[in-house]
Amino acid sequence: MQQNSSKRYVKGVITDSFLKEKNVCLFYAIIFAIMILVSFIGFSNEDLILRLELSRGNPLGIITSIFIESRLQDVLLSIASASFIILIFLLIKSISNFYNVGTNRSLSFPFMIGPLVSVIAANFIVFLATISIQSYNYFRLSGFQNLIQSLLGFTLCMLFYIFLKARSTERYFLVVSIIFFLVFFGLLFVDIFVPGFTYSVLFDVSKLVSLQLSYLICMISIKIEHPNRVHIDIFKRFKGRSNLF
Numbered sequence: 152m153q154q155n156s157s158k159r160y161v162k163g164v165i166t167d168s169f170l171k172e173k174n175v176c177l178f179y180a181i182i183f184a185i186m187i188l189v190s191f192i193g194f195s196n197e198d199l200i201l202r203l204e205l206s207r208g209n210p211l212g213i214i215t216s217i218f219i220e221s222r223l224q225d226v227l228l229s230i231a232s233a234s235f236i237i238l239i240f241l242l243i244k245s246i247s248n249f250y251n252v253g254t255n256r257s258l259s260f261p262f263m264i265g266p267l268v269s270v271i272a273a274n275f276i277v278f279l280a281t282i283s284i285q286s287y288n289y290f291r292l293s294g295f296q297n298l299i300q301s302l303l304g305f306t307l308c309m310l311f312y313i314f315l316k317a318r319s320t321e322r323y324f325l326v327v328s329i330i331f332f333l334v335f336f337g338l339l340f341v342d343i344f345v346p347g348f349t350y351s352v353l354f355d356v357s358k359l360v361s362l363q364l365s366y367l368i369c370m371i372s373i374k375i376e377h378p379n380r381v382h383i384d385i386f387k388r389f390k391g392r393s394n395l396f
């Protein structure tokens with residue numbers, strides 16, 4: 152009896168994760184399809200890869216480099232990694248809502264837009280570094296890895312908040328997150344411009360910046376109250392005061 156109940160619960164969680172968040176699944180399915188199409192065309196056209204890669208002479212690569220992989224195994228690994236993180240996000244979101252320890256607002260839309268914005272911002276920071284530092288003259292960057300790091304950062308932020316909320320300590324979430332964010336970027340800024348810092352390390356820098364920016368977007372999304380919720384609260388307070396007269 153208990154085993155059947157557990158099976159129904161697990162099945163219900165998985166079904167709820169995909170049916171209620173089908174827009175998330177569809178959005179990233181489109182992203183995967185674009186990456187596969189562009190990468191497969193690039194396998195037989197090296198000039199296309201050079202045009203899409205991020206480099207000092209190609210600022211458009213800030214966006215286009217996200218959707219290019221140079222090898223088939225990288226395409227498959229990227230899709231598998233990203234899909235796994237998306238699955239974890241959906242399952243955690245569904246389970247936390249079931250136990251009433253989830254966020255006060257839906258994170259579905261921020262989870263779709265936030266990671267992409269984080270990657271673009273991280274690539275822009277790397278592009279500025281290639282312009283500012285002469286030794287980065289021949290730097291080239293492409294790949295889906297930054298988006299994977301962004302998905303991971305967003306999911307970790309949500310998981311951290313749910314962990315604190317389950318322990319009734321979510322009031323520390325904002326302070327701890329901001330301190331971690333400031334310390335991280337302070338050290339990162341010093342590392343990028345320290346003498347002897349080689350351009351190859353920018354690959355790792357771009358991934359870490361993507362992760363941290365996505366964490367920041369998730370943090371902001373969690374702490375901002377939904378406009379309708381604020382409107383209802385204000386209306387209730389006004390109505391309560393008006394009853395006094």
